[in-house]
Amino acid sequence: MNKRIIITIAREYGSGGREVGKQLADKLKIPFYDKELITMAARESGFKTELFEKNDEQVDYSNNYLTAIGYVLGSPVAGLTDISMNDELHFIQTNVITQLAEKGSCVIVGRCADYVLRNDPDMVSVFITGNQEDKVLRIVNEYHTAALDEAEALMAKTDKRRGNYYNYYTNRDWKDAQHYDLCVNSSVLGVEKTADLIAAFIEMRNA
């Protein structure tokens, strides 16, 4: 990949979106950031990694919305000192995302990266969805959840949490196609070909 390209991937739980991002990064020979991002952020901030994992993509509604907005904008709002742990973690992750994107081409999964980097002209935002039955089966197979109904409940809960997190820090609807350059249902082509399609989209864009 000669031209700098930043691909952000939002994904429904069980859609295989993370794996799509991984295969896309391998195909384009560029770095892939997901949990690694959290570890990096943790290292940089001095917070314990476990704290990040516990609070990952969660929202603390007890905190002031304006405070969060200040953090999204890149700096704490003066005079507001009641910063929740979640907001602080989100702020650190936002800074890490910005720094990673500055280093060069990469794929970043989750964490509102599309919103954080929305003014980057080299950013392509992707959202991965999937058919209900495929997502449930993937959760059962990959996450070793025993029962279908448990997988369904876990899926609903996780997507609700992701949607709330996204909406809280961006004031946008997570599933709104309007905010993404490309949304793909991974059930149509499967994970590998979905990564191929996104690669084709980027090639056409950069041509």
Add this chain to the structure above:
Amino acid sequence: MNKRIIITIAREYGSGGREVGKQLADKLKIPFYDKELITMAARESGFKTELFEKNDEQVDYSNNYLTAIGYVLGSPVAGLTDISMNDELHFIQTNVITQLAEKGSCVIVGRCADYVLRNDPDMVSVFITGNQEDKVLRIVNEYHTAALDEAEALMAKTDKRRGNYYNYYTNRDWKDAQHYDLCVNSSVLGVEKTADLIAAFIEMRNA
């Protein structure tokens, strides 16, 4: 195109989605249905074409929602006789869409076609969005609206109408990426290459 394929296209006003559909149909050498659909429906039902055009993709909220649901399901609900003109038009269009899809491969723009044909295994549903500034400029250029603010107002009004129409007859959020196989922002590649991308998606799907 050897294998039967039905491509439905929903589109934000000003996104160029109709033109994307037209170019895609030309590329695949399959029929394209948009306003033609309305004319066909009009001829079949005996209604005057002008009536269809006036009521096209509008919702009459004074009417009973259950009545509409009955129509979407393919038959009027017994005992409900208070059918509004809009519901009647929508019902006729729904029948026409089903008949067109049965005839063979085609591209159908708007009119909840993705929902009407949701159980068709050969259906691919596409949603076309666009950047705000590009949509406004397209409306100014193609629809000969004089001022930018008028174009913006027309765009907001038309998208609201389309969203309401879609939600009324499908109980789904029009812009929710979850309901489409593929959503593309036409501002990234432009109309022609967006049609190319959809063609590539279909080729990969049918391979």
